[in-house]
Amino acid sequence: MINPYKRQDIFRCHHDSHNGFGDVVSAYHVMKNKRCFPNGCVYFRWRCSLLDKGNPCIRGYNHIGRNCPGCRYYSEDKEMNRPEVEVDARVYEDFETELRAFEDWVRDHTGRRVTFYGRIHSVKPRFRGASDGKSQRLSFHGFLLVFQEGYIGKDHFEDFCYATVSRGLQGRWQLRRGDVVEFEGDFGLDRGRLVLSKLNRIEVVERGDGEVWTESQAHVARATGTVFASQEEMCVACPRGALVDMVDETDGRHYRRMFCMEGMPDPALCTYQRGSLLQIEVCLEDRERLRRMNGAGR
Structure with a gap:
């Protein structure tokens, strides 16, 4: 079973808010959040003659x-926008069938305690953000366990799912990438993501070799990190990148931003990823050199 809500191959939307993501939108955003398919949506494009010309706001x-x-x-302009279906009729029909089955399964589990078994793909600090139009601020809310797959009860969930842990729980168990864990938690969805919370009966079946995040490290990352407007693929996959739920206090709008915990000024200038790739290349070169030396000695 996968999560059809998070499929990004079904729709494309050319709304300005999706420009930073290459017009890619999830099925959940279109069908559940905005409910803009098939009728589209009407929105008002806000304009400021000062900001449009690069001048500062008088306020x-x-x-x-x-x-x-x-x-x-x-000033404001009234505009109409409609998502585009990117797949043919047969594929879309299969998607709808898959979605109905998934929603039935979610209804059967929502609000219930479930058992979970899986290997941790990554552990990241969990931040929430707010903006007042002049500045942004982040607050720390424990940690997020990321799984690429896992077993919920007897069901094999072959997609990303998440579990929230408190700072105290992380301090006690020191969970890390590669750990195989089993626990009980409350089943729920958060903006289309499957999230387990209020974990107990935790058992670490196998220890991994990943980094252990501490509360003090999370506070340092919060203070020195950088919020990006776009969600680059390299940042989403990076262990130092985290998606942050933001709220705009000027208009109540909720959205997500990419947060770089390395504090890089721009994804294009990232040295962390290049350093990681360089380390991999060096390791491969050393391994090949050692293989040749061992072969020559035989």
Whole structure:
């Protein structure tokens, strides 16, 4: 079983808010969050004649928000947008069948305690963010366990799923990448993601060799990290990248941003990923050199 909500091959949307993601949207965003298929959505494009020309806002804001209407530099345009289906009719019909089966399964499990068994793919600090139009701030809310697959009861879930752990629980168990764990937790969905919470009866079946995140390290990352407007694929896959749920306090809008815990100024300037790749290349070269030396000695 996979999570059809998170499929990104079904729809494309050219709304401005998706430009940073290459117009890629999840099925959940289209069908459940915005509910904009097939009828589309009407939205108002906010404009500021000062910011559009690169001039500073007279009120000190960095972007347009709900406090702007009434300002003489503010205007808005009414626009219509509609997601596009990227697959043929047969594939879309199969997707709908898959989605109905998944939603039935979710309804049967939501709010219940379930058992889970799987190998931890990564452990990351869990942050939440807020913006007031002038600045952004992050708060620390424990840690997030990421699994590429796992068993929920007797069902094999072959997709990403998550579990939240408190700072105290992480301090006690020191969970890390590669750990094989078994536990009980509350089953739920968070914006289309399968998330288990309130874990107990934890058992570490096998220890991995990944890094152990501590609360102090998480606070350092929160203070020195960088929020990116785009979600580059390399950042999503990076162990130092984390998606942060944000709320815009000027208009109540909820969205996600990529947070770089290495504090890189821009994904294109990332040295962490290049350093990791260089280490892999060096290890491969050393391994090949050792193989040749051993072969020559025979």
